[in-house]
Every structure is written in C-alpha cells, then in structure tokens.
Amino acid sequence: xxxxxxxxxxxxxxxxxxxxxxxxxxxxxxxxxxxxxxxxxxxxxxxxxxxxxxxxxxxxxxxxxxxxxxxxxxxxxxxxxxxxxxxxxxxxxxxxxxxxxxxxxxxxxxxxxxxxxxxxxxxxxxxxxxxxxxxxxxxxxxxxxxxxxxxxxxxxxxxxxxxxxxxxxxxxxxxxxxxxxxxxxxxxxxxxxxxxxxxxxxxxxxxxxxxxxxxxxxxxxxxxxxxxxxxxxxxxxxxxxxxxxxxxxxxxxxxxxxxxxxxxxxxxxxxxxxxxxxxxxxxxxxxxxxxxxxxxxxxxxxxxxxxxxxxxxxxxxxxxxxxxxxxxxxxxxxxxxxxxxxxxxxxxxxxxxxxxxxxxxxxxxxxx
Numbered sequence: 001x002x003x004x005x006x007x008x009x010x011x012x013x014x015x016x017x018x019x020x021x022x023x024x025x026x027x028x029x030x031x032x033x034x035x036x037x038x039x040x041x042x043x044x045x046x047x048x049x050x051x052x053x054x055x056x057x058x059x060x061x062x063x064x065x066x067x068x069x070x071x072x073x074x075x076x077x078x079x080x081x082x083x084x085x086x087x088x089x090x091x092x093x094x095x096x097x098x099x100x101x102x103x104x105x106x107x108x109x110x111x112x113x114x115x116x117x118x119x120x121x122x123x124x125x126x127x128x129x130x131x132x133x134x135x136x137x138x139x140x141x142x143x144x145x146x147x148x149x150x151x152x153x154x155x156x157x158x159x160x161x162x163x164x165x166x167x168x169x170x171x172x173x174x175x176x177x178x179x180x181x182x183x184x185x186x187x188x189x190x191x192x193x194x195x196x197x198x199x200x201x202x203x204x205x206x207x208x209x210x211x212x213x214x215x216x217x218x219x220x221x222x223x224x225x226x227x228x229x230x231x232x233x234x235x236x237x238x239x240x241x242x243x244x245x246x247x248x249x250x251x252x253x254x255x256x257x258x259x260x261x262x263x264x265x266x267x268x269x270x271x272x273x274x275x276x277x278x279x280x281x282x283x284x285x286x287x288x289x290x291x292x293x294x295x296x297x298x299x300x301x302x303x304x305x306x307x308x309x310x311x312x313x314x315x316x317x318x319x320x321x322x323x324x325x326x327x328x329x330x331x332x333x334x335x336x337x338x339x340x341x342x343x344x345x346x347x348x349x350x351x352x353x354x355x356x357x358x359x360x361x362x363x364x365x366x367x368x
Contacts, residue, residue, distance in 0.1 A: 010246045010247050010248045010254065010255075011247055011248070012247065012248045012249070012250065013218060013247045013248070013249060013255065013263075014250060014266060015249075015250060015289060015290055016266035016267075016314075017263065017266045018218065018249065018255075018290035019266075019270070019290045019291060019314045019315060020263075020264040020265070020266055020268050020270065020314060021217065021218060021257075021261070021262065021263045021264065022216065022217075022281070022285075022290055022291065023270055023314050024262040024263075024264050025214060025215050025216060025217060025261065025262065026043070026061065026215065026216070026280075026281050027039065027042070027043075027061035027062065028060065028061060028270070028273050028281070028311070028314075029264065029268065029270055029271075031060075031061060031062055031063040031065075032061060032062055032063060033062075033063045033064070034062055035069065035073075036058055036062065036065065036069040036070040036073060036079075037073045037078055037079055037093060039058055039061060039062055040054075040058075040070075040079055040091055040092065040093055040096075041093045041095075041096065042214070042215060043061075043215050043280065044096065044100070044208070044211050044212060044215050045084060045085065045090035045091060045092045045096060045100070045280070046058065046090060046091045046280060047088060047089075047090055047278045047279060047280045047283065048081050048089045048090055048091040048178070049088060049089050049277075049278055050277070050278075051177070051178055051179075051180075052180075052276065053276035053277055053278055053279070054070060054091045054276075055067050055070055055180055055276075055353065056274065056275070056276035056308075056349075056353065057275065057276050057279055057280070058070060059349060059352045059353055060273045060274060060275055060349070065352060066352065067180035067181070067353065068180065070091075070180070071179045071180045071181075071182075074091075074175060074178050074179060075175055075179060077094060077194060077195055077196075078093065078094055079091055079092060079093055079094065080092060080094060080097050080172045080173070080178075080191065080194060080195065081172065081173040081177070081178050082097055082101065082170055082171060082172045082173065082191055083101075083108075083166060083170075083171070084096075084100050084101055084104055085100070085104060085227060085228050085229050086227075086228070086229040086283070087107065087108065087111055087229060088278075089173070091178070094195045097170065097172065097191045097195060098170075098191060098192070098195065098197065098198070098199040098200055099199070099200050099203055100208070101170040101191065101199065102199055102200060102201060102202035102203070103202055103203055103205060103208060103228075103230075104228060104229060104230060105202060106230065107228075107229045107230055108166075108167040108168075109167065111163070111167055112124075112163060112164055112167040112168070115157070115159070115160040115163050115164065117157070117160075118156055118157025118159065118160030118161075119156055119157070119160045119161070119164060120156075121153060121155055121156065122153050122156050122160075122161070122164065124164060124168065126152075127149060127152075127153075127161070127164055127165065127168065128165075128168040128169060130148075130149065130152060131145060131149065131164075131165040131168070131169055132169055132190060134148050135169075135171065135188050135189045135190060135193070136189055136190055136193045139174045139187040139188060139189045140187060140188055140189075141185055141186060141187050141188070142162050142165075142166075142186065142188065145162065145165055145188065146158050146159075146161055146162045146165075149161040149162075149164075149165065169190055170190060170191040170192070170199065171188040171189070171190060171191075172188065172189060172190065172191045172194045172195075173186050173187070173188060174187050174188065174189055174194060204236070205230070205233060205236045206236050206239060206240055208228070209224060209233070209236050209237060209240055210240070210258065212224050212227060212228070213244070213256060213257055213258050213261065214258060214261060216284050216285065217255075217256065217257045217258065217261055218247050218255040218256065218257035218261075218263070219255060219256060219257075219285060220249075220253050220254060220255055220256070220286065220287070221233055221234050221237050221254075221256075222253075222286040222287075223284070223285040223286050223287065224237075225286070226283075226284065226285060226286040227280075227283070227284035227285070237256055240256075241256075243259075244256045244257060244258065244259070245257050245258075245259050249287065249290075251287075253287070270311070270313055270314030271341060271345060272310065272311060272312050272338070272341050272342045272345040273310075273311040273345065274308065274309075274310060274320055274345065274346065274349050275308065275309045275310075275311065276308055277305070277306040277307060277308050277309075278306045279309065282300065282306075282309065282316070291311075291314075291315060291316060292315070292316045293315055293316065295331075296316055296317075296331050299316075299319075299331060299366070300316060300319070307319045307321075308320050308321060310328060310329075310330070310342070312330075312334065312338055312341075312342065313338075316331075317330055317331060317332070317334070318330035318331045318332075318366065319331075319366055320346075322359065324359075325359055325360040325361060325362050326346050326349075326350060326359050326360070326361045326362075327362055327363075327364045328342055328346065328361065328362070328363050328364065329363070329364045329365060329366040330363065330366075331366060339363070343361055346361045347361065
C-alpha cells in the first residue's frame, strides 16, 4: 500500500477527539497519583526557562502535589535542569539528562553554526575541553565561563563563546537554582559531573518516538520534530509503523499513535486547568488547533514571552496572572457553571502552591 493510500484509509480524529487524547496523555483530564519524578519521566521533561513554571505545571497534573515533591528530587540530583529540546531549558530525570541531550546534540551543532563568524579562530574541540575543566573544577556562571574563554580567545565574539560552551556541553543548572522558595543565580557544571555518571552515546530516536507519542500523541512526524527541535525523523516512524496505529486529522495529515494509548470519548469532561508560561502542552505540536481555537491563535504570546494560560473545556480560553490576587482573564464569555469551575480550580491551585493564603480571585479583561 502506498503512503497516500495508507493515509486516505486511516480513520479521522476530530479536534475534540485529539484534544481529549492529548489531555489524557498530559495528565490534564484527571490528576495522576504519580510522584513528581515519575511525572517528569512520563512527560519526557517539563519546560523550565524560569524556576516556577515546572511547579505549576505539575500542580495542574498531579494528585497531592506540593512544591517539595519536585524540590526534593532536584536537591537529591534525581532531576535536573539543562538545555535539551528546542534549545530550551527543561527539567528532566537524571536518566533523561544523560540520554536525551545526546539525542538532540545534532540540533545544538546546527545552532552553533549560526555563530561561526564569531568563532573563526576558535578550536571548538579545545574550547570543549577547557570549558569542561572549568565548570567541573567549580560551578561557574555563564559570565565567569565567558570571561575565562575570552582570555584564551580574545578576538572571538563573547556571546559566541558562551553559545559554543552551551551547545558543546550538557550544562546543568546546579541547585539551589530551581528549588521552590530558594534564590540563586544560574551556575553551571556538566550533567556527568553533577549526576556522577557518564552520558550514554546518542541513542536511536525510536524509543523517544514511542515516549513522545505516549505523552503527546496522536501526532504527526512534523509534530514530534517541532517538539524535539530535530529533523529527519520520518525514518524512525516508518521503522515503528508495524507497532503503531494511524489516523488522520481533519486536514488529512497522518497521525501516529500507540495502539493501547488512551483516546477518550470527545465528550469526556475536561476540568479547567491553570497552566504556566511555556507549558509543554502548547509547544509540542506543529498544528496546535487541537488546543488553541483559531480565533485565539497568537494571543498566548507577547513578543518572545509566553503568558500563563487557562484551559476551559480542554481548550485555551484565557490568561491568568498572580498579582495581589489570582486574576483570571477570559478571552470570551464564560457560562456561570464555567466560572464556578474556574474559581474552584483557582482555589485548589492557590491552596497547593501558596498555602500561606492571602490571595483572592477576581476576573479581569485581557488587554492588548
């Protein structure tokens, strides 16, 4: 059967079916009785440009979550923060720190190519050795590392030297950075040094394809490439095709999935959820219509910054922020029942993340 025939014959999953399937994989239909470490593993990492978002992300997904449930394994070096997918910082389990980073190294090499003009006279192998020696002798800030490398290559572009170190080495942000309620500047060492064991050689992508589908499926090849920041993953999907099932989305795009993965009824209730900025749910598909109604496309971002997002009935329905109160800003009109559900979920989130109290809840209007 030709690829075109296979796609034509595959059953269609509508947007609500895709929405409910994705929410189920993301632990957002019902909170899961998992540890934070197990959830981070299932989700194949949690986006973590800033310190707080991973905590809010897990609070929306896990039954009985408290901030210490993530802080404790991070302090114990069972989870850590480093650059992986899409050249962004993720919180990963220790195992994934040492396997996923080699998998996406090709993307980091391509990124480094954008800075080659600032590295004309730099021996990158020498830079890699020197940078490793520096951060393993003592965790360094990026400024300290840049200054040391600039002493070796004074004619190089300082920013390019920093990027080269970050791209060539798996640099972990050491604690107390990343711990809830603690402050600390970003200081770096290698994942191998921090975790006390070597990284593995770059694995074949097949296993990660299966994990991606378990957390984000049903999905297309392009969807996974968007999530990983990688290209040329078609061959891995084709190798796995005999083990997978296929569908079509409403536009006819072929979607792959695990045979036994949950695909709930499209009318399954989806409670409101408060998601942090840069939540992986909204960054891991090329086509985000399963989560973002067309009329709200682009409204969750301002420049390069992402807003905190409110889900109602499984779809993006507004923004939220925490000032003197939890301010909920719907994009459109909510029914009375929906407002009551949003308030109840807001109270639950505040009790989880800010048990000291002091925050009320009010509704506002999205500006801009």
